[in-house]
Amino acid sequence: MSLIVQKYGGTSVGTIERIQAVASRVAESHRAGQQLVVAVSAMSGETNRLIGLAKEIDEHPSSREMDVLVSTGEQVTIALLCMALNNIGIEARSYTGGQVRILTDDAHGKARIKEIDSHRLQDDLNAGFVVVVAGFQGTDEKGNITTLGRGGSDTTAVALAAALEADECQIYTDVDGVYTTDPRVVASAQRLDKITFEEMLEMASQGSKILQIRSVEFAGKYNVPLRVMSSFEEGPGTLISLEEDDQMEKPVVSGIAFNRDEAKLTIRGIPDQPGVAYKVLGAISDANIEIDVIVQNVAKDNSATITFTVHRDDLAAAQKLLTQIAADLGAKEVDADDAIAKISIVGVGMKSHAGVAAKMFKILADEGINILLITTSEIKITVVVEERYLELAVRSLHSGFDLDTSVA
Amino acid sequence: MSLIVQKYGGTSVGTIERIQAVASRVAESHRAGQQLVVAVSAMSGETNRLIGLAKEIDEHPSSREMDVLVSTGEQVTIALLCMALNNIGIEARSYTGGQVRILTDDAHGKARIKEIDSHRLQDDLNAGFVVVVAGFQGTDEKGNITTLGRGGSDTTAVALAAALEADECQIYTDVDGVYTTDPRVVASAQRLDKITFEEMLEMASQGSKILQIRSVEFAGKYNVPLRVMSSFEEGPGTLISLEEDDQMEKPVVSGIAFNRDEAKLTIRGIPDQPGVAYKVLGAISDANIEIDVIVQNVAKDNSATITFTVHRDDLAAAQKLLTQIAADLGAKEVDADDAIAKISIVGVGMKSHAGVAAKMFKILADEGINILLITTSEIKITVVVEERYLELAVRSLHSGFDLDTSVA
Numbered sequence: 001m002s003l004i005v006q007k008y009g010g011t012s013v014g015t016i017e018r019i020q021a022v023a024s025r026v027a028e029s030h031r032a033g034q035q036l037v038v039a040v041s042a043m044s045g046e047t048n049r050l051i052g053l054a055k056e057i058d059e060h061p062s063s064r065e066m067d068v069l070v071s072t073g074e075q076v077t078i079a080l081l082c083m084a085l086n087n088i089g090i091e092a093r094s095y096t097g098g099q100v101r102i103l104t105d106d107a108h109g110k111a112r113i114k115e116i117d118s119h120r121l122q123d124d125l126n127a128g129f130v131v132v133v134a135g136f137q138g139t140d141e142k143g144n145i146t147t148l149g150r151g152g153s154d155t156t157a158v159a160l161a162a163a164l165e166a167d168e169c170q171i172y173t174d175v176d177g178v179y180t181t182d183p184r185v186v187a188s189a190q191r192l193d194k195i196t197f198e199e200m201l202e203m204a205s206q207g208s209k210i211l212q213i214r215s216v217e218f219a220g221k222y223n224v225p226l227r228v229m230s231s232f233e234e235g236p237g238t239l240i241s242l243e244e245d246d247q248m249e250k251p252v253v254s255g256i257a258f259n260r261d262e263a264k265l266t267i268r269g270i271p272d273q274p275g276v277a278y279k280v281l282g283a284i285s286d287a288n289i290e291i292d293v294i295v296q297n298v299a300k301d302n303s304a305t306i307t308f309t310v311h312r313d314d315l316a317a318a319q320k321l322l323t324q325i326a327a328d329l330g331a332k333e334v335d336a337d338d339a340i341a342k343i344s345i346v347g348v349g350m351k352s353h354a355g356v357a358a359k360m361f362k363i364l365a366d367e368g369i370n371i372l373l374i375t376t377s378e379i380k381i382t383v384v385v386e387e388r389y390l391e392l393a394v395r396s397l398h399s400g401f402d403l404d405t406s407v408a
Numbered sequence: 409m410s411l412i413v414q415k416y417g418g419t420s421v422g423t424i425e426r427i428q429a430v431a432s433r434v435a436e437s438h439r440a441g442q443q444l445v446v447a448v449s450a451m452s453g454e455t456n457r458l459i460g461l462a463k464e465i466d467e468h469p470s471s472r473e474m475d476v477l478v479s480t481g482e483q484v485t486i487a488l489l490c491m492a493l494n495n496i497g498i499e500a501r502s503y504t505g506g507q508v509r510i511l512t513d514d515a516h517g518k519a520r521i522k523e524i525d526s527h528r529l530q531d532d533l534n535a536g537f538v539v540v541v542a543g544f545q546g547t548d549e550k551g552n553i554t555t556l557g558r559g560g561s562d563t564t565a566v567a568l569a570a571a572l573e574a575d576e577c578q579i580y581t582d583v584d585g586v587y588t589t590d591p592r593v594v595a596s597a598q599r600l601d602k603i604t605f606e607e608m609l610e611m612a613s614q615g616s617k618i619l620q621i622r623s624v625e626f627a628g629k630y631n632v633p634l635r636v637m638s639s640f641e642e643g644p645g646t647l648i649s650l651e652e653d654d655q656m657e658k659p660v661v662s663g664i665a666f667n668r669d670e671a672k673l674t675i676r677g678i679p680d681q682p683g684v685a686y687k688v689l690g691a692i693s694d695a696n697i698e699i700d701v702i703v704q705n706v707a708k709d710n711s712a713t714i715t716f717t718v719h720r721d722d723l724a725a726a727q728k729l730l731t732q733i734a735a736d737l738g739a740k741e742v743d744a745d746d747a748i749a750k751i752s753i754v755g756v757g758m759k760s761h762a763g764v765a766a767k768m769f770k771i772l773a774d775e776g777i778n779i780l781l782i783t784t785s786e787i788k789i790t791v792v793v794e795e796r797y798l799e800l801a802v803r804s805l806h807s808g809f810d811l812d813t814s815v816a
Contacts, residue, residue: 016464050484054491056424061491068502069487072480076458079477083462083469094476098506099551143507 002167003035003125007135007157010044011174012231013077019043022172022231023084026130030090035125037164039135039157040081042073063108067137067147071097074134074153081132092130095121097137097145102156104138104146111138111146113155116163125164133160154215162222169224170237171211176230177238178203178210180403181256186395188404193236195254196243200226202346202380203257216240243348252349252356253401258394260341260387262292263315264372265322266307269332272298276329280306283325289314293342293375293382303332307373309384312338340372341390344382345397357381363400369393410575411443411533415543415565418452419582420639421485427451430580430639431492434538438498443533445572447543447565448489450481471516475545475555479505482542482561489540500538503529505545505553510564512546512554519546519554521563524571533572541568562623570630577632578645579619584638585646586611586618588811589664594803596812601644603662604651608634610754610788611665624648651756660757660764661809664802668749668795670700671723672780673730674715677740680706684737688714691733697722701750701783701790711740715781717792720746748780749798752790753805765789771808777801 006026013019022040030036050070054061078094085092097104100121104111121131135153138146148155154171161169176191178200183189195203197220204213210228219226219240229237270276277296284291294308310318319336326334350356357374360381364371369392373384385393398404414434421427430448438444458478462469486502493500505512508529512519529539543561546554556563562579569577584599586608591597603611605628612621618636627634627648637645678684685704692699702716718726727744734742758764765782768789772779777800781792793801806812 016461020465053424053484053488057428057488057491058495062494065487065490065494065502068490068504069484072483075480075483076461076477079473080461080465082473082476083465086470086473087466094473096476096553099553145504145507 001033001035003037003164004029005037005039005157005161005164005166005169006172007039007153007170008041008172008231009153009174010041010047012172013040013081014044016080018231019077019080020084023081023088023090025172025231026085027088027090030130037121037125037131037133037160037166038081039133039153039160040074040077041135041153042070043077046073046076064144067108067145071134071137071145071147074136078132078134085130085132090130091128092132093124094132094134096134097156098139098143100133102138102159104140104148106140106142106144106146108144108146110149111140113138113148113159116159118160118163121160121164152212154212155218158215158218158222158224158226161224162218166224168227169219170227170229171215172229172231173210174231175210175228176233176235177228178240179255181394181398182258185258185391186398189398190403190405192238192254194239194241196348197240198243198379199254199346199348200240202344202377203255211240251347251402252353253345253347253403254349255346256343256394256397256401256403257346258341258343258390260390261311262309262340262342262384263312263336263338264307264309264340264384265315265318266305266335267322267326267331267333268303268305268335269299270304270306270326270329271331272302272304276304277306279329280322280325281308283321284308284310284318287317287321289318289321293373293384295373295375309340309342309373339387340384341387341393342382342384343390343393343397344380345401346380348379350379350381359400360397363396364393367392367396409441409443411445411572412437413445413447413565413569413572413574413577414580415447415561415578416449416580416639417561417582418449418455420580421448421489422452424488426639427485427488428492431489431496431498433580433639434493435496435498438538445529445533445539445541445568445574446489447541447561447568448482448485449543449561450478451485454481454484472552475516475553479542479545479553479555482544486540486542493538493540498538499536500540501532502540502542504542505564506547506551508541510546510567512548512556514548514550514552514554516552516554518557519548521546521556521567524567526568526571529568529572560620562620563626566623566626566630566632566634569632570626574632576635577627578635578637579623580637580639581618582639583618583636584641584643585636586648587663589802589806590666593666593799594806597806598811598813600646600662602647602649604756605634605648606651606787607662607754607756608648610752610785611663619648659755659810660761661753661755661811662757663754664751664805664809664811665754666749666751666798666802668798669719670717670748670750670792671720671744671746672715672717672748672792673723673726674713674743675730675734675739675741676711676713676743677707678712678714678734678737679739680710680712684712685714687737688730688733689716691729692716692718692726695725695729697726697729701781701792703781703783717748717750717781747795748792749795749801750790750792751798751801751805752788753809754788756787758787758789767808768805771804772801775800775804
């Protein structure tokens with residue numbers, strides 16, 4: 001008998017009718033002989049309603065009390081889902097994070113799971129119950145309620161799957177799988193049958209929003225096979241797992257990720273000296289501004305140029321800081337540009353294929369697209385281009401790397 | 409330093425503004441040097457909203473899951489109240505029933521408190537925190553969430569006061585105290601400064617809805633002084649405590665309770681034999697119909713007459729049953745009357761005063777009010793009269809026992 005953890009997000013449980021539809025799907029799996037643990041989010045809109053109440057009182061409420069407040073959202077869903085399951089003849093039991101217990105650290109609002117006590121759940125599973133667990137929440141050593149932060153329900157599901165040594169962790173969402181790229185930009189984008197944890201991580205970190213990065217990391221670390229599926233349609237979804245070497249013709253590029261949330265800053269003519277990168281980037285980090293791509297070059301006159309990207313919302317603050325730093329270091333100038341887009345091609349196939357980067361640059365050059373920045377990792381090549389070229393670049397790369405037809 | 413438990417019901421915390429008003433009141437007590445534990449209900453309307461969601465799924469949902477669902481109502485309030493307290497500079501910490509922990513039996517929806525672990529609360533109080541506890545809820549031996557049933561927040565407050573050996577338990581509500589009778593019926597009704605547990609129990613069981621009977625029983629059992637106060641106005645409220653013998657002129661009657669929820673059934677001409685009362689009333693009880701007043705007489709011909717009252721909603725069912733019983737026992741006739749009202753005069757002073765009953769009957773006779781039934785207990789005399797005489801009877805008794813002016 002296989003043990004499956006299923007996770008349903010806020011949209012999938014957004015109304016009573018949808019909760020009943022989830023119950024039917026769970027019942028189907030249960031009747032097919034699977035042992036089932038179901039992790040759920042708050043009904044869509046509920047978390048924001050609760051946050052709204054808190055903000056009426058205090059713009060920055062206590063994070064401990066915020067967790068007590070918002071954790072009620074999933075608690076409502078687990079009870080309703082169990083009722084819907086009972087109503088169609090499936091015995092089910094609900095558990096809050098504290099009841100399981102899902103032990104976390106005490107970082108309210110962004111807690112990390114340390115340990116899950118799976119005994120009680122295992123007993124219920126053995127007795128034939130479907131177990132329904134509140135996602136997104138846990139309890140610290142002292143019994144205080146904690147939350148894992150937005151999207152934390154995915155992490156709950158994966159952690160439960162790891163603790164219970166489940167055969168698969170199925171994440172039900174509003175898309176039917178992971179695509180080669182965003183179908184809204186490239187109509188010929190293809191659903192992938194399989195993708196590796198590494199690839200998914202790179203896709204996620206580059207703007208593919210289907211899964212939370214932490215849950216993919218977690219799944220990779222404990223080797224929990226993850227499957228992304230649609231709550232609303234039938235279909236096999238996309239399986240995310242360890243790389244398998246049995247594929248004869250592994251595609252070089254599995255997918256193309258992109259985003260336009262970032263802005264680029266450049267500081268030029270910094271007298272080169274040890275520690276320059278730290279002086280520049282450390283000050284930005286200290287201001288809690290997250291830095292993404294970083295590139296440094298040294299010019300003929302030995303002066304250094306550092307370019308980096310930050311979230312567009314942080315551009316004004318970062319530019320102000322950088323102007324001060326430039327003055328302190330005796331640098332020549334500071335440039336800012338927020339009309340940029342970041343595009344990454346991702347694929348474990350790159351590890352064993354030469355010339356992938358050259359091919360990427362040629363495809364872009366053929367379209368007359370100027371590359372502003374390049375960084376590479378083992379399974380990913382990222383470029384920054386002018387924002388107006390984004391769609392053209394993604395479409396050209398999608399067809400240039402044969403993704404219009406291939407299914408990995 | 410005195411330790412006070414305060415309880416605020418759903419209307420008192422029904423909006424963000426009211427929660428902020430409660431916070432101000434709590435802050436005032438805290439700044440006056442009191443240690444404070446605050447028990448709260450769900451925001452008014454919230455429990456019904458949650459029940460509505462459940463009923464959309466199942467008219468009779470699992471009671472275990474119902475408790476998981478509705479217990480979120482108080483959890484929202486404790487978090488918001490702590491935020492409101494923090495926002496005006498008072499350090500506060502919230503606890504769910506499970507976190508305290510308030511250990512109950514496993515009777516979901518109507519659980520009874522078995523034990524309260526007050527260590528953590530006491531530590532917080534000693535450290536200067538205001539402690540905010542979710543009313544109405546607890547946890548059973550296995551860690552399942554339980555609820556105490558409607559009105560259970562009063563019981564939570566009293567139980568916390570008993571466990572913490574608090575100096576007083578203050579129940580904040582929408583009235584400013586306990587009155588000699590319902591001011592909507594008798595304009596000259598007076599707020600009582602003091603009343604005994606026994607009197608309050610009799611008042612409550614006779615239809616005065618200010619406090620739940622269980623919470624008064626609990627307070628009496630552990631001798632926790634209870635004070636009923638208004639959430640919306642200043643004032644001393646009414647203190648409910650053990651009888652004190654130091655009052656020279658204790659009023660004979662403290663208050664007049666009444667209700668018109670009942671109907672009267674009479675079975676006449678039952679051949680008298682042992683066990684007749686059981687045969688009649690046992691069958692009614694077995695049908696889960698609650699019986700209130702019972703009176704039995706024996707007629708000259710040795711046939712028995714039994715009269716009793718039930719809730720009006722149960723009249724039809726009870727009458728049908730009684731007609732069958734009458735046939736079985738060979739009784740002569742069955743009468744039913746739902747145009748009745750029950751009136752009780754209550755007062756510990758009756759214990760030491762003769763002639764109270766006679767005075768009551770004379771007052772009613774002087775007004776030409778016929779008494780249909782009489783029962784008495786040590787501190788209460790109850791009569792049933794025709795419903796149309798209710799207001800006249802209550803007003804006459806109120807003035808006849810000098811309640812228009814006296815304050816106990």
